[in-house]
Amino acid sequence: MSSAIQEMMQNIGIRARAASRAMARASSEQKNQALLHIAKVVRQQADEIQKINQMDVERAKANGQDAVFVDRLTMTPKTIETMALGLEQIVSMEDPIGKISTFQKQASGIELGQMRVPLGVIGIIYESRPNVTIDAAALCLKSGNAVILRGGSEAIDSNTLLAEIIQDGLAAPGLPKDAVQVVTTTDRSAVGEMITMTQYIDVIVPRGGKSLIARLMAEARVPMIKHLDGICHTYIDADADVAMAVKVCENAKTQRYAPCNAMETLLVNQEIAQKVLPTLCKIYQDKGVELRVDQLTRKTLEANGFQKLVDAKEEDWQTEYLAPILSIKTVANIDEAMNHIEQYGSKHTDAIITNNKAQADRFLREVDSASVMVNASTRFADGFEYGLGAEIGISNDKLHTRGPVGLDGLTSLKYVVMGHGEIRT
Structure with a gap:
């Protein structure tokens, strides 16, 4: 791995970690404003999105990619509208962050509850489907996380345009643009660095073929939410x-x-x-x-x-x-x-x-x-069909989440204790 790639990925990680703190305290109104702005611009720029995506599609065909691969890569008017609808569906959903379960008073006098909190920084590595850029960013945004997106080289033009739309949406209500970052290099060593950045990334979500996920399972040091096959x-x-x-x-x-x-x-x-x-x-x-x-x-x-x-x-x-x-x-x-x-x-x-x-x-x-x-x-078996809005992926693990991964799957719980001066004896 070149030192330039390592430095680039470390800088992305540092910025994402800083942005994650701002996202953890962001209000529901700010997050929803950003999502609605993104949905609006996705619709406004639908023709441009298709035009840029066609460049990716033609390049994939020229490189001999098969029909299944090209189908995953292609963005149609229906695909684009589904992205916008997914964003609006996420807006309509209750924000899980900051919710505290009913406090239970303990024998000591303290009151104990659990608060729903973001995971922190999520790294998403995916192939072909550029709609994942919007879907994943939207779910991470609403759930108060920062996200680092590394799409495949075959969709680099589509992903770059969609990233610009997302970052404009973040800026509109005053949220940090670094909360959603797209790795712009197509150098595969960036993935190798990303899956070992435990000091910056809390969880990796792979979205791709069997070979990609098998590689990550073998090499990753960051915990993953994933499934290998869909038989x-x-x-x-x-x-x-x-x-x-x-x-x-x-x-x-x-x-x-x-x-x-x-x-x-x-x-x-x-x-x-x-x-x-x-x-x-x-x-x-x-x-x-x-x-x-x-x-x-x-x-x-x-x-x-x-x-x-x-x-x-x-x-x-x-x-x-x-x-x-x-x-x-x-x-x-x-x-x-x-x-x-x-x-x-x-x-x-x-x-x-x-x-x-x-x-x-x-x-x-x-x-x-x-x-x-x-x-x-x-x-x-799909996040949109399950009413989760867009999904970040499917998990067939039993920890920490299972099935289509929506908002709750991108959060965790921490204990909250309310005291009145109690001391342990």
């Missing part, structure tokens, strides 16, 4: 409504292929396979989805005239495709389905389709994932 399952139970199962499972796989909450493996109870698989798999094949199936599923589908089926291999059950490919397995019962999820799942999001409450309750209790769903598409 999401849907299990169609014997007592499922067939029409509902078809509708939900079509959406879970084909609404978008690239997100981490898209279904990658479909599990079908053998008692309902003949009723649901032919209809559902015709939809998949008509949409160009490659089907990788076990032998029981193959038998059911071939009996109904299906061709172009691929035999599922062991690695398919362990793969997050992020593409129009789906693994399908026919199972004997809910126990086999849950055992499969336990063995191959990534603890991200898993769903059951059933009208049997007892089966649904078992699934909710026994499937150990950050989001567990009944009769709903896995695509709902």
Whole structure:
């Protein structure tokens, strides 16, 4: 690592730490004014944002990036409007900072409560998606944190423009611009420095591919909020409504292929396979989805005239495709389905389709994932859909937060003691 990169990152860290103290005392009104200003300018500059983003997109295509990568990178009018709506949704949410739980009087006479406080300085390392620049900054801002953003080199032009918009928004109500800083160098050694800056950064949130997160898990000294894979399952139970199962499972796989909450493996109870698989798999094949199936599923589908089926291999059950490919397995019962999820799942999001409450309750209790769903598409595992506003990421860890990470996930608690001159004896 060059001394210039190290010095640059240290300076960013120093400024972020100083800004974090100002953010911790910022009023809700100041934070909301900044967010509304950012939303306003995002809409005003929508055409310019798309124009600059197109430069990033064309460069990515010229460098041979695949369709999934380009999809993540591309900002559409809908993407831009969703960013603005996310900002406004965060404004409408109650500010968690400074809230104190009900004081409880102790035998000694002291009164004890817990105050919600910011984490401090958050470092976010992400690839492709420039909307993360707005989403992450907004959540960190509202939760009273300072943030250091290091986007991928492929989105450098988009991220630079969005950073300027954010910093203008911070300045409007008198908040420090250093509360949101974007690392402008594309030198990868900046990441190596960032993930070891324990004196300045309190937590790292990685948003990117498996290789990035695996590297950070191996090298980071700063604690992380992260998930590695999104191998999401849907299990169609014997007592499922067939029409509902078809509708939900079509959406879970084909609404978008690239997100981490898209279904990658479909599990079908053998008692309902003949009723649901032919209809559902015709939809998949008509949409160009490659089907990788076990032998029981193959038998059911071939009996109904299906061709172009691929035999599922062991690695398919362990793969997050992020593409129009789906693994399908026919199972004997809910126990086999849950055992499969336990063995191959990534603890991200898993769903059951059933009208049997007892089966649904078992699934909710026994499937150990950050989001567990009944009769709903896995695509709902998202901060915006959960009413959190924009999300900073998904966590499948059990400490310190789990699932879509919104405002509360970017805070901590500290004990507050109110005394009246009491002394310990």
